[in-house]
Amino acid sequence: MTELTMAKAINAGLRAALAADEKVLLMGEDIGTLGGVFRVTEGLKAEFGEGRVLDTPLAESGIVGTAIGLAMRGYRPVCEVQFDGFIYPGFDQITSQLAKLTYRHEGSQSFPVVIRVPYGGHIGAVEHHQESPEAYFAHTAGLRSISPATPHDAYWMIQDAIASNDPVMYFEPKSRYQRRGEVDLENRGAAMHESRVVREGTEVTLVGHGAMVAVLLQAADIAAEEGTSVEVIDLRSLSPIDYEPILASVQKTGRLVVAQEAPGNVSVGSEVAATIAERAFYSLEAPVLRVSGYDTPFPPAKLEGVYLPDADRVLEAVDRSLAY
Amino acid sequence: MPDAAKPDATTQDPVRLLDEHGARTASDRYDPLIADLDDHALAGLYEDMVLIRRIDAEGMALQRQGELALWPPLLGQEAAQIGLGRALRSDDFVFSSYREHGVAYCRGVAPVDLLRVWRGVSVSGWDPFEAGMASPQVIIGAQALHATGYAMGIQNDRERDPATPDSVAVACFGDGAMSEGDVNEAMVFAATYQAPVVFFCQNNQYAISEPVSLQTRVPLADRPAGFGIPSARVDGNDVLAVTAVVREALERARGGGGPGFIEAVTYRMGPHTTADDPTRYRDPAELELWSARDPIQRLRAHLESRGAFGPELEESVAARADQVAAELRAGCIAMPDPDALEVFADVYAEPHAELDRQRADYARYLGGFVS
Ligand SMILES: Cc1ncc(C[n+]2csc(CCOP(=O)(O)OP(=O)(O)O)c2C)c(N)n1
Ligand SMILES: [Mg+2]
Numbered sequence: 232m233t234e235l236t237m238a239k240a241i242n243a244g245l246r247a248a249l250a251a252d253e254k255v256l257l258m259g260e261d262i263g264t265l266g267g268v269f270r271v272t273e274g275l276k277a278e279f280g281e282g283r284v285l286d287t288p289l290a291e292s293g294i295v296g297t298a299i300g301l302a303m304r305g306y307r308p309v310c311e312v313q314f315d316g317f318i319y320p321g322f323d324q325i326t327s328q329l330a331k332l333t334y335r336h337e338g339s340q341s342f343p344v345v346i347r348v349p350y351g352g353h354i355g356a357v358e359h360h361q362e363s364p365e366a367y368f369a370h371t372a373g374l375r376s377i378s379p380a381t382p383h384d385a386y387w388m389i390q391d392a393i394a395s396n397d398p399v400m401y402f403e404p405k406s407r408y409q410r411r412g413e414v415d416l417e418n419r420g421a422a423m424h425e426s427r428v429v430r431e432g433t434e435v436t437l438v439g440h441g442a443m444v445a446v447l448l449q450a451a452d453i454a455a456e457e458g459t460s461v462e463v464i465d466l467r468s469l470s471p472i473d474y475e476p477i478l479a480s481v482q483k484t485g486r487l488v489v490a491q492e493a494p495g496n497v498s499v500g501s502e503v504a505a506t507i508a509e510r511a512f513y514s515l516e517a518p519v520l521r522v523s524g525y526d527t528p529f530p531p532a533k534l535e536g537v538y539l540p541d542a543d544r545v546l547e548a549v550d551r552s553l554a555y
Numbered sequence: 556m557p558d559a560a561k562p563d564a565t566t567q568d569p570v571r572l573l574d575e576h577g578a579r580t581a582s583d584r585y586d587p588l589i590a591d592l593d594d595h596a597l598a599g600l601y602e603d604m605v606l607i608r609r610i611d612a613e614g615m616a617l618q619r620q621g622e623l624a625l626w627p628p629l630l631g632q633e634a635a636q637i638g639l640g641r642a643l644r645s646d647d648f649v650f651s652s653y654r655e656h657g658v659a660y661c662r663g664v665a666p667v668d669l670l671r672v673w674r675g676v677s678v679s680g681w682d683p684f685e686a687g688m689a690s691p692q693v694i695i696g697a698q699a700l701h702a703t704g705y706a707m708g709i710q711n712d713r714e715r716d717p718a719t720p721d722s723v724a725v726a727c728f729g730d731g732a733m734s735e736g737d738v739n740e741a742m743v744f745a746a747t748y749q750a751p752v753v754f755f756c757q758n759n760q761y762a763i764s765e766p767v768s769l770q771t772r773v774p775l776a777d778r779p780a781g782f783g784i785p786s787a788r789v790d791g792n793d794v795l796a797v798t799a800v801v802r803e804a805l806e807r808a809r810g811g812g813g814p815g816f817i818e819a820v821t822y823r824m825g826p827h828t829t830a831d832d833p834t835r836y837r838d839p840a841e842l843e844l845w846s847a848r849d850p851i852q853r854l855r856a857h858l859e860s861r862g863a864f865g866p867e868l869e870e871s872v873a874a875r876a877d878q879v880a881a882e883l884r885a886g887c888i889a890m891p892d893p894d895a896l897e898v899f900a901d902v903y904a905e906p907h908a909e910l911d912r913q914r915a916d917y918a919r920y921l922g923g924f925v926s
Contacts, residue, residue, distance in 0.1 A: 264836045265764035288734035288770050289695055289762050317694065320736060355624050357653075358678050359693045496909075525913050530898045532624050532675025537895045537917070547920060 232415055238271050238408040240382035241347075243416075244389035245272065245309065249279050252307065255393055258285045258294055259311030259347075268313055269349055269408055291321030298344045299329055307343045307393055314405075315350040316359025322367070329398045330373030341396035345389075350378075351442050351492050352524075352539050353406035355532040362529050363441075363493035368400045369470035369502070376469040377423050378402035380444035382412035384420070384467065391423035399423075402469070404441035426473040428480065432462035435549050436480040438503055439490040440466035443540070447490060450545040461549065469499045477503065478511050485516035486552040490540050495523035517555035520548045569820045570800055571790040575848055577856025585799035592795065594863035600641060600794050601858060602872045604633040604851045607657040609876040610666050613883050614656070614673070618829040622887055623673045627654045631792075631824030634850030635757050637661060638797025639725070639819075642805060646720045648705055649688040650698035651727040654757075658727060662686040666879060667886030676893050695728070696735030699754065702726035703741045706752035706814070721809040724752045731762025733778065734770045742782040742816070749813035753804045754779070756816070757791060759823035764836040779816035791819030792850040795857075822848070895921060 235243065248255045257272055263286035266273030276284035287294050291312060298308035312318045318325070325346065332342045352361035369376045375397050379385040385403070392399035421427050429444065430451050437447040444465045451461040462480050466472065481487050487507055489500040504519040522540045530538050572580055572589070592600075607629065614626040629636060632654070640661025643649070651658055656669050664681045671680040672691065679690035692698035706724035713719045732738050733756060745752050758775055760767050767775070776788035785807070789800040797819055804815030822845035826833050858864035899914040 260762070261764045266835075268763065268830070286765055286769055289731035289765070290734040290736065292736050293734065320694075355675060357625060357672060357675070357693060525898060525917070526910055527898055527902045528678075531672075531677050531893065533892050534895065534898050537898045544920070547923075 232413050234411050235382045235386070235414045236409050236411050237379070237382045237385045237403070238269055240386040240412075240414050241271050241389050241403065242273060242275070243414070244386045245275060246278070248309070248390050248393040249275065249283060254305055255307045255309065256283055256285065256301065257309050257311070258287050258298060260287060260289055260294075260313050262286060262311050267311060269405060271347075271403070271408070272311065291317060291319075292324050295321040295324035295329060295344070295346065299324065299332065299342065302342045302344050303340065307345075309345040309347060309393060311347045313349070314360050315348055315362040315364050318348060318364060325368070325374070325400075326371045330371045332373075333397070334373060342398050343393070343396050344398045345392045345401055346398070347389075347401045347403060349403045349405040349408075351404050351406055352529065352535050353442060355535065357532070358529070361535065363491065363524065365400070365402050365469050366493055366498045369499050370497075374398050374400055374470065375424070376400040376402065377467060378404065378441040378469060379467065380404065380407070380429075380441055380465050382410070383414045386414050386416070387419045388423045388467070395423070402441060406442045407445065410445075421467065424468040424471060424473055426464055426466050426468065426476050428462060428476055429465045430461070430463040432460040432484070434460045434484055435486040435488060435552055436462045436464060436477065436484045437488050437490065437545065437549075438464045438466055438477055440469060440499070441492070443490050443492060446540065446542055447545060450542040450549065453542055453546060454549060459549065459553070466499070466503070472499075472503060472506070474506055474510065477507060481507055481511045482514045485514055487515070487519045488522060488545065488548045488552055489519065490522040490545055490548075492524050492539055494526045495521050496526045498523060517552045520552055522548045569788040569790040569818075570796045571793050572795040572799060573793045573853050573857050575853065577853050577858075577860055579795075579857065579860075582799075585796070585803070588799040588802045589795055592798070594858070594861060597854065597858055597861070597863065598868055600637055601851070601854050601864075601868070602875065603637045603641065603657075603661065604794065604854065605872050606876055606879055607637060607660050608633055608851065609880050610660065610669065610883060611656060613880045614670065615825070615829065617670070617884065617887055618673070623670060624675045625828050625830060626673050627828040628823075628825035629654050629656050631822045631845065631850070632757055632759055633657055634794035634854070635791035635797055635819040635821050638794045639727070639755055639801050642798050642801040643687075643725065644722070645687060646722040647687060647725060647805070648702075648722065649725045649727065650702040650705070651688065651691055652695070652698065652729060652732070653691045653693055654729070655691065655727050659686065659688055659691075662688040664688065666883045667890070670883070670887050671890070674887065674890055676890055696732040696737040699726040699728055699732070699738045699741035700744070702754075703745045703750055703752050703814075706745065706750035706808075707748050709751055710748065721751070723805050723808045724750075725755055726752060727755045727757065729762060730756065730758040730760065730767045730770055730775060731765065732756070733775050742779060742784055742814070745814035746783045749811070751808035751811075752814045753801070753808060754784075754814065754816040755801070756818045757821055758818050759821050761823055761827070761837070763827045763831065764833075774818065776816065776818035784814050784816050786816040786818070788818045788820060791821030792848050792853060794850060794854055821850075
């Protein structure tokens with residue numbers, strides 16, 4: 232066991248992947264000499280050289296599009312998008328190209344490209360720096376989308392993502408970058424596509440991903456003090472979603488609250504809510520409730536506390552669920 | 556992988572009308588364009604540059620003191636921005652990035668309004684149509700297309716009604732932005748429609764940590780020729796040269812001569828933003844080299860050589876800078892936090908029932924805490 236921040240855990244995972252396979256390349260803006268604006272790739276250019284860790288021109292479509300060509304030459308590119316809100320110039324290459332190329336090649340060619348996206352709020356930044364765009368990608372067939380909530384998962388899931396022969400969107404909850412946690416460098420635990428119960432409880436099930444998991448655990452602590460037993464599930468994979476642990480939990484609790492930073496409209500949380508309503512209708516004692524960012528652009532920093540669900544908003548939903 | 560490109564992208568001599576000691580060099584082409592700049596006008600440019608540098612320094616300080624979330628400094632780029640800003644007419648329209656505080660200042664934006672976005676109280680600082688300048692753009696290069704479209708609108712208006720003023724749209728962006736698709740698409744559209752737009756690229760040598768050599772193997776000003784757009788490379792630390800080159804491009808655009816491109820060669824003396832640490836990627840010798848090319852010192856030396864710089868000017872400008880800085884600081888600290896329900900405001904121009912419901916729910920939720 233080693234204690235690492237999430238940023239350092241991803242760094243260690245990238246280092247392990249670079250060391251294990253010479254076809255692994257890192258590409259992105261400011262990732263080499265600077266080590267990335269969040270220092271996630273710190274030291275890797277010095278260690279592996281500028282042929283493996285590429286500072287790219289300032290062009291997201293260029294980064295993803297050339298990664299696709301590199302993949303066709305047998306490379307496994309790992310692209311960094313500097314911030315969530317800067318992914319859209321690369322959207323066409325991700326959704327119309329990368330996502331569809333295995334299908335277009337009728338399976339004869341795989342596209343093992345990873346796109347790392349620091350995402351989410353809680354950092355008090357200006358426009359385009361705090362968004363949660365995961366639904367666009369989860370909605371797109373051909374892409375896998377995952378998001379770790381802990382340094383341990385961050386370390387293992389980035390390696391899983393790189394090893395996958397499918398394109399993987401790897402969403403990094405940037406507000407958790409500097410949070411420390413135990414990383415077991417020997418035992419991996421759950422695979423990248425599995426969701427996982429991270430706290431057991433009996434009365435209400437809470438489901439979330441990324442930075443929201445910490446908020447849910449905090450809510451569960453408060454609920455416990457008030458005498459309510461809450462189970463928390465870390466989704467980990469946003470596409471595909473692993474429903475089994477959620478179904479099992481809801482069969483036990485009968486109540487489900489799904490939480491996320493992203494706007495609720497047509498979102499990952501909506502998908503979980505709809506699927507559980509479909510598959511576990513007779514287990515439910517209350518409607519599935521969603522807690523999310525509002526259906527507005529991410530507001531100016533001074534208002535992020537209004538927009539981002541906190542433990543209070545989660546608990547208000549827990550109370551509503553229990554009141555049915 | 557090939558070695559990252561490392562050519563010297565500053566080989567083509569930029570237009571320069573003041574040498575590094577402020578001595579005036581003659582130019583048949585550009586002198587007539589700045590013939591009106593008398594002592595008084597030059598003193599005005601000096602004051603503008605000193606004031607905007609002071610406003611910028613105050614922005615840095617306010618961020619360090621926790622009053623702003625972030626600040627992207629313009630230090631070193633005063634001549635480029637003031638030269639551009641003062642060459643424009645009030646009916647022109649600027650589409651800028653996040654660093655053009657100096658241009659905004661010239662457009663009449665109140666200094667305290669420059670801070671709003673960076674304090675995190677709003678997503679825009681001023682009324683774009685009052686200032687003739689759009690809210691700053693954070694997405695690299697996106698505004699180049701907006702400027703081009705605005706220019707196409709000017710052109711259409713003038714075709715329908717020749718009495719329409721011959722306004723020009725200006726797009727400001729950096730060296731890094733030259734790699735984005737949007738900037739290149741903007742140049743295609745501008746050339747195709749011969750739109751009255753001027754692309755003003757401040758090559759401050761860096762895109763965060765990436766040197767301009769990573770974006771280009773040729774001087775940036777060489778690229779527009781491939782799109783059929785006339786281009787100029789100018790010493791961005793020479794306010795006279797910037798003024799002349801911008802005026803030339805503006806006049807051509809007003810006269811129906813189509814788009815223009817200007818590369819202002821300058822240097823970002825500060826960090827990319829207050830969140831950046833340039834010591835990780837920049838040689839201090841470079842800073843020293845560019846300190847010697849300081850744009851304000853250069854104009855001051857020129858004024859001195861004309862016998863137009865004395866203690867009176869120096870003191871009055873310094874006093875004005877102190878006053879602007881004090882007002883800025885007080886205005887920043889007095890800026891109220893937005894009301895929580897502002898989150899739901901202005902998302903749509905038309906009514907939106909679902910959002911109204913979310914707003915009402917949130918208001919009820921807030922009310923629950925009060926009672
Ligand atoms: C589409 C997009 N990608 C990445 C970023 C992150 N980013 C912000 S500023 C910057 C560098 C811009 O450099 P340049 O165009 O030279 O302008 P300067 O900051 O030097 O004024 C980058 C990469 C962004 N804002 N938008
Ligand atoms: Mg730059």
